[in-house]
Amino acid sequence: MLGSRRRLLVSMLFLTAASSPAFARPYPLGTGLAASADSAQTAGSNPAGIARFNERALSFELLYFSSESRWESAFSGTGAEFNTNSSGDTVVPRVALVQPINDRFTASFTFLGTGFSDNLGEWPGRYFIQSYDSVFVSAFPSLAYRINEQWSVAASAAVTYNRFEQERAVRNIFDPGFPDGLSRIEADSVSFGFGLSALYQGSERTRWGLTYSSEINPRRRADNALSGLGPNTEAVMRGLGLLERNLTIESTSPESIFAGVYHEFGNRSAVTLDVAWINFSNFRLSEFFYDGESFARNDSSYDDIYALSASYTWPAAERWMLGVGAMATNQMIDDEQRGMTLRLDAAWSLGLTAEWQWTDKRRVMMGLSYFGLGDAPVATPSIPGLGSLEGRFKSRDTFLFQVGISFGSL
Template sequence: MTSLAARSPLMPRLVLPLTLFAAQGQAGGLYLYETGTDDLGLATAGMAARAQDPGVQLMNPAGLSHLEGRQLTVGGQLLYGDAPYDLDDPALSDVDTVIGWFPAASFYYSQQLDERWSFGVATYGNFGLGLDYGDWAGKELLKEATLLALTLQPSLAYRIDEHWSLGAALGINYGLFALKRDTGQGEQKQDDSDWALNGKLGLLYEFNPDTRIGLGYTSEVKYHFNIEREFPLPDLPGTSAHLSLTGLVNSPQQLMLSAYHQLSHDWAIMGNLGWQDWSQYNSNEITLPGRVITDKGMYKDTYHLAVGVQHALTPQWTLNGGIAYDSSAYEDQQNTSLTVPSGSAVRLGTGASYAFNPQDSLGMGFEYLHMDGSSVALGDLSGHYPDPDFYFFAVNYHRRF
C-alpha cells in the first residue's frame, strides 16, 4: 500500500480534513423509514394512513384514533449495508463495505382513553449510521464514525367526528456522535452526545371505514456536537491546523401524505407521497484560524413515492408487498460526502403476518433497498460508492388487550 503521507502536498492535506468534517457536520446520517413494523413489508406505503397498529404514530399520531382498546407492537430489525468504497488510485486498497450489520429495535403502545381521545408512546431509532473503514489509506483522518439517535415519543390523538382526527407528538431525542482515527501513534477517539426535541402533527380523514387519507408533519431534529480536532502538518514541522467543529447533525423536517383503500374483504391498496427538506443544510460553515469555508449547494430537497398492496390470504395469514422510490439528497452524485453514502433509492418490500388468535399476531418482513452510486472528491482518497445495497430483516409481535 502506498503511503498517503509520502504522496500528499500541503494543500491536499488541508483540504482533505476540511471536506471530510464539513460533510459530517451538514447532513450527517441516513434517515430511515424502517423500524421493524409491518411498514417494512409494504416498503412504507400507506404508513400515515394504514392505522392498523400503534406504529402509525411514527409518521402520523392522528392515526391512533383509529385503534380500539389497548394495543402493543414490539419490533426487532437487522440491517446489512453492502456499501464498498473504491478508491480511484489503483495503488490503494479498496474498502469492502463501510456499513455491514446494524441492529435496531422499536416499541409502540396505544390506548383509547374514551370515544374522543387516544394516547400513544413509542421508542425507536430511525436516523443515523455506523461507518467502519478499517485499516485503509485514510485511517489517519477517519477510521470509524458513528451517529446514533434514539427517540422517546409520547403522542395524543383527538377524534373530532366520524371523519376527522387530529394528532400531535413530542420527540425526545438522544444523539451520540463518535469518531475514531489512527494517527500511527495509536488510536484517537472522540465522542459527544446531545439531547434535542422535535414535534409531529397529524391529520386523518376517513371517507368511510374502507377509505382514509393521512397527513403527517415532522419537524427537524437538531443536535449540537462539539468535537475538537487538531491535524499536524508534516510539511511544516512544528505547526498544525486546528479545526473547531460545532456540527449540526440533523434529520430534516418532512411531510408525508398517505392513502389507504380496502378494495374488497381481502384486498387493500395504499400509497405515499412525501417530502424532506435537506436543502436547508446548505449554509453550514466550517472554520480554521483566519479562514471560513461554506459549502453551499451540495444538498437538495428529496421526494418520496410508494405504493403497496395487502392481501388477507386466510383468516390467519395476511401478505404485504410494496415498492417505493426516494430521490437523492445530493445536487450532483459526482460531488458527495465520504461519510454519507447516499443517492436516489428504490425499495422493494414483502412480508406476512400470522394471527394466532384475535389478540396476538406475529409479523415478518424483508426489504431490499438499491441506491445510486456516488463519487467523492478527497484528493488522494477520492473514490466512489458503486451502487450500495441495503437489506432489512424484521420481526414484530402485535398484541391487542
C-alpha cells in the same frame, strides 16, 4: 435504508372511528405510513391514527439489517487503487403503545431512530476522516383528538438523543519515524422537535393521512481525545493551544411531510400509496467549531428527498394476511457534490410480509425486504502527491428481516 457498516438507516418511520370491521395488515418497511392506521405502529407513522382505537394496543418489532458492499476507486495522479469489501449487521427494536383516554382523546408512545456510520480504514485521506458513527433515537409521545366520525388530529413531541463519534489520523510531522497518532471526537446531546398529523376517513373503506415533522438541530460540546502523539508534535500542538480549545459540533435533522391514502376493496384486499418530501437540502452531518470558529465545515450540498411507496395486502387464508410493497427515492446528492463521508445516492426497495392472527387480539408479523442504493460515484479534492480519489460502488445490497408481535385491536 442501510448501507455497509450501518451507513444509513434510513428510517422513514414517521385516522376517526371506522364503522366497518378493521383488520391489521403487514406492510413492508417504508410503506403504509400516512393512512393505514390499523396497528399500534401508526403511533410512529401517523399519530392521528391512534384515535381509531377504543382499547389499549401494543406492538413490539425487531428490524435486522444485513448489508454488503464492494467499493472500487483509484487516485488520478498515481493510479494507486483504494478498494474495500465490507459487510455489517444491525438490529433495531421498535416499540409502540396506544392508550385511549376517553371517547375523544387517545395517547401513544413510541421509539423511532436512524443511524449511519462508515470506516474508511487506512486511506490517504485519513488525516481528514477515518471513521464516524452517528445515531439518533427519538422518543415520540403523542396526543390525538377525534373531531368527528371523519376527522382526527394529533400533536407529538420528538425528544431526540444524539450520539456522535469520529476518528481521524494525526500525522506526527515533527517526529519522523513515528506512526500516526489518533484524534477521537465524542459527543452526545438531547434535543427537541415536534410533529403534527391528521387523518380523514372519506368512507368506510378509504382513509387519507398527512403528517409533518419539524427540523431538529442538536448542538453539543465534544471531547477530543488525542493519543499516539510524538513528544515533539505534542509540544508544538500544546504551544499553539490546539490541545485545550473548546469544541462544539452542530448538525441538522431535516423537516419532513408525508401524505398518503388507504383503500380497502370488497374482498378485504387493500392498497396504500404514500408520497414524502424531506427537506434534505438543510441536512448537515456535522460541523465542527473550535472556540466558536468553524473547522472542517461540511460544504456538501444535498438535494431534497422525494419518495414514493405503495403496498398491496390481501387475505391468504382464514388467519393469514400477506403484503407486498415497494419504495423509491430520487438521488439525494448530485454526483459532483458527493464526498467520502456520506456516500448517498438514489434508493429503492422491494418487500414481502406476512401476518398470522394468533388470537382475536394477538398477531405475529414477519417480513423480508431488499434495499438497493445507487453506485454513488465520488471524486474527492486533490490529495498532494496522489491526486483526486475517483471511485464508485460496484455492488451495494441490504436485506431487512422483520419480526414482530402485536397485542390489542381496533
